[in-house]
Every structure is written in structure tokens, then in C-alpha cells.
Amino acid sequence: MRDVPLVDGPVDIRGALDIQAGRKGLMPRRLPAWTKEQYQDPSVDGTTLMPSGVRLVFRTDASELEFEVLTFTGRLATDTGPAPTGMLDLLVDGVLAGRRQAPVGDVMRTGGPDGPRQLVPGEPGTVRFSGLAPGLKHIELWLPQQTPMELVALRADGAVLPPLPDGRRRWVHHGSSISHCIEADGPTGTWPVVAAARGGVEVVNLSQPGNALLDPYVARTIRDLPADLISLKTGINIVSLAAFRLRTFGPAVHGFLDTIRDGHPDAPLLIVSPVSCPAVEEVPGPTTAGRDGRFVATGDPAEVARGALTLSVVRDELARIVTVRQAHDPRLHHLDGRELLGPGETDDLADGVHPTAAAYRRMGERFAAHAFADDGPFR
Structure with a gap:
């Protein structure tokens, strides 16, 4: 087995926009390092280091x-052990050829939601894929979508060469946890990856669980990225955090789109509204987890008349904004998120908000059928 350099060598690290040094290796980041000074919530950095789509x-x-x-699991329940580390998927010439559990590494021990936190350092572990078919082949090693991970070493018993250009278009997507897909069965089971495979494109997933809040630094990131196709799925975090009122939501959407268009004036841009979520369809946020683990809305429905947001209000406003802008932006498109997961499928929301692994795959198939159709926005 020979060591293969992970940087400045034959290996492309795709889906990451930056690399930072870790304790033992290199950590892919899904947002550029310059964005770190523009947010103070540590959850943004934590989700940026979760390599969904990398x-x-x-x-x-x-x-x-x-x-x-070297993995990092964010919690250690005293009676259940470390949180799941996720899977590594190996694709050979585009076909799933192996799936391995990521080894447990560093673990953050917690004493409950408000208890003390203590890092329990771990050691790197090795994942092995053997019995690969003879001859030169195209390899994609997909990292777990839910687990921050340091890349320590890559070894092979043969030659390793750079990938050949394949001419595929680059699709940049930003959304919430419902686009990050922590609950998927593996990194190639997230709905953006499923859709990208069906559409024959390369995907860059900039989704931020709990943090899809129309942040300007995300819009500037998308503006500056090479992109042939762009999509934005927004609404659920805005409602669940009660982050905007109707008065501020519309201008924020316009500003986000204006910034993207500064860098990509002609790229197809698809706005996707929220999938069905009964808790906040007609009741505003914020949301909280109930005793059964399912999310419930705590807002006052009477506040909707004074500008509080629900998913129904958000969908109507997004549709209105797209219609208004299409007069001067014909490559802007809209998709009602209920076409991906509708009101008759809410049993597939395990905690009342997040789809199951099977539902994520179905969402990816439906998105591809819409977006990459002969008359679709990404045709």
C-alpha cells in the first residue's frame, strides 16, 4: 500500500469550498473560511464541517x-453510546461498490441538554475497500453527511491518477437540514445527490441544518462560485426560528437573489418552497421539540394577520416574488416544495419535520423528474 497525497496531488476533493487543519488531518469546509467572521453561532461552523455532498x-x-x-461525534449519551458516525460510500465508475461505517473517533460527552460538555479524544481509524475490479476506474469516495471528519491518509495498492474532465454541469444548491439530509441512509442517499445522479450533473450542497436564513455571506459565496445551475430551498428554518416577519422576509429574498444574479445573471435559478410540515403550516414559530421528540409550533396564529410567518405564508410569498421577478428574469423558476413531499406523506416525517431515508430518495427522484425534464428549469 502506498500513501496518496490528499492535497496538491491526484485527488480532487469536491463539494468542499475550503480545507482547514484538524488535530490529526484535514477537514473539508462547505463554506469558505472568510465567512467565519460573519457568524457567531457555533452551530453554523459545526454544520459547515459536516461534509454532506463532499x-x-x-x-x-x-x-x-x-x-x-478521525471522526467527531457531537454527543455521547451515557446510556446509548456515541451518536452514529455515518457511512462512507464508494462509487466505482458511477456505481455503488461498497459502503462502510465510519469509525468512532473524538466524542463530545454531554450531561444532558444543559449539562457539562467534555471532549473525549479518540484516534484515527481505517476504512478499507478491497476486491476492486481490475483495470483503470473512476473512483468517488463520499464522506458521511452528518459527521465532521478529518482526512488523515489515503493509501492504494496501485497507481492513482487525477480524474478526467467529464463535461458535466455544476449545480449549486442551498437549503436547510431537509436538504442536508442527516437522516439519509448514506451520503449518496441524500436527495440532492440522488437528483444529481439522475440529472447527470455535479452537485455542490451548501445546505445548513437550522441555519438556512438567507444569510448574505451564503449569497456572496454562491455569487462567486462557478455554477451552471442554482437552486435555493428556503422557508422552514425561517419559520421555525421566527427569524423574519412578512415585512422583512420579502426584501431578504430579493436581496439574496440580487446578489446571486450579480455573479450569475443568466444561470437557471430554481426557488423551492418548503415541503409539507403540519406543525407550522398554519401556526407560526418558533418551534420546540415536544416530549415525544416531535417538533411543535409555539407561536400565536393570531399573529399571522400582523406579519408572523407560517409555511403557507412563506409559500405564497415565494411564489409572488418569483412571478414579479420573472418579468425581467426569465430563467428564474419556482417549485412548490409539496411536489417533493406533500401533505399526504407526512407520516414520512420521523420527528414531524425531517423526512426518512426512503422519503429523501423519493424527493431526489421527484426533483430530478421536474428539474431535468425536457421542459424543466434545468433542461
Whole structure:
């Protein structure tokens, strides 16, 4: 087995916009490092380091690959052990050829929601894929979508070469946890990855669980990225955090779109409204987890008349904004999120908000059928 350099070598790290040094290796970031000074909530940094959509891409004639990583699980319940570390998916020539559990590494021990936190350091672990078919092949090693991870080493028993250009278009997507897809069965089971595979495009997933709040630094990031296709799925975090009123929501959407258009005036841009979520369809946020673990809304429905937001209000406002802007922006498009997961499918929301793994795959198939159709916005 020979060591393969992870940077300045034959390996492409795709889906990450920056790399930062970790305790033992390198950590992919899904937002540029310059954005760190523009948010103070540590959850933004934590989700930025969760590598949803991040993969290592190269060619090799090796029959065996070893990947050494150090994971970070964010909690340790005293009676259940570490939180799941997620899966590593290996695609060979575009086909899933192996799936391995990521090893447990660093663990943050907590004493409950408000209890003390203590880091329990771990050691890197090795994931091995063997018995690969002979000959030169295209490799994609997808990282767990829910687990911050340091890339420590890559080893192969054959030659490793850079990937060949394939001419695929680049799709940049931003959304909430429902686009990050922590609950998916693996990194290639998130709905953006499922949709990208069906559409024959490369995806960059900038989704931020709990933090899809039309932040200007995200709009500037998208503005400055190479992108052939762009989508924005927004609404659920805005309602669940009661982050905007109707008066401020509309201008924030316009400003976000204006910034993107500064860098991509002609790219197809698809706005996707929220999927069905009964708790906040007609009741404003904020939301909180109930005793059964399902999310409930705590806002006052009477406040809707004074500008409080529900998912119904958000959907209507997004549709209105797209209609108004289409007069001068014909490549702006709208998709009602209920086309991806509708009111008759809310049993597939495990906690009342987040879809199941099977529902995520269905969402990806439906998005692809709409967006990449002959008359679709990403045709």
C-alpha cells in the first residue's frame, strides 16, 4: 500500500469550498473560511464541517484502498453510546461498490441538554475497500453527511491518477437540514445527490441544518462560485426560528437573489418552497421539540394577520416574488416544495419535520423528474 497525497496531488476533493487543519488531518469546509467572521453561532461552523455532498475523486487501477479518518461525534449519551458516525460510500465508475461505517473517533460527552460538555479524544481509524475490479476506474469516495471528519491518509495498492474532465454541469444548491439530509441512509442517499445522479450533473450542497436564513455571506459565496445551475430551498428554518416577519422576509429574498444574479445573471435559478410540515403550516414559530421528540409550533396564529410567518405564508410569498421577478428574469423558476413531499406523506416525517431515508430518495427522484425534464428549469 502506498500513501496518496490528499492535497496538491491526484485527488480532487469536491463539494468542499475550503480545507482547514484538524488535530490529526484535514477537514473539508462547505463554506469558505472568510465567512467565519460573519457568524457567531457555533452551530453554523459545526454544520459547515459536516461534509454532506463532499467526495474524493480520482482514477486508479488499485484493487484495494485504505482511507484513514478521525471522526467527531457531537454527543455521547451515557446510556446509548456515541451518536452514529455515518457511512462512507464508494462509487466505482458511477456505481455503488461498497459502503462502510465510519469509525468512532473524538466524542463530545454531554450531561444532558444543559449539562457539562467534555471532549473525549479518540484516534484515527481505517476504512478499507478491497476486491476492486481490475483495470483503470473512476473512483468517488463520499464522506458521511452528518459527521465532521478529518482526512488523515489515503493509501492504494496501485497507481492513482487525477480524474478526467467529464463535461458535466455544476449545480449549486442551498437549503436547510431537509436538504442536508442527516437522516439519509448514506451520503449518496441524500436527495440532492440522488437528483444529481439522475440529472447527470455535479452537485455542490451548501445546505445548513437550522441555519438556512438567507444569510448574505451564503449569497456572496454562491455569487462567486462557478455554477451552471442554482437552486435555493428556503422557508422552514425561517419559520421555525421566527427569524423574519412578512415585512422583512420579502426584501431578504430579493436581496439574496440580487446578489446571486450579480455573479450569475443568466444561470437557471430554481426557488423551492418548503415541503409539507403540519406543525407550522398554519401556526407560526418558533418551534420546540415536544416530549415525544416531535417538533411543535409555539407561536400565536393570531399573529399571522400582523406579519408572523407560517409555511403557507412563506409559500405564497415565494411564489409572488418569483412571478414579479420573472418579468425581467426569465430563467428564474419556482417549485412548490409539496411536489417533493406533500401533505399526504407526512407520516414520512420521523420527528414531524425531517423526512426518512426512503422519503429523501423519493424527493431526489421527484426533483430530478421536474428539474431535468425536457421542459424543466434545468433542461
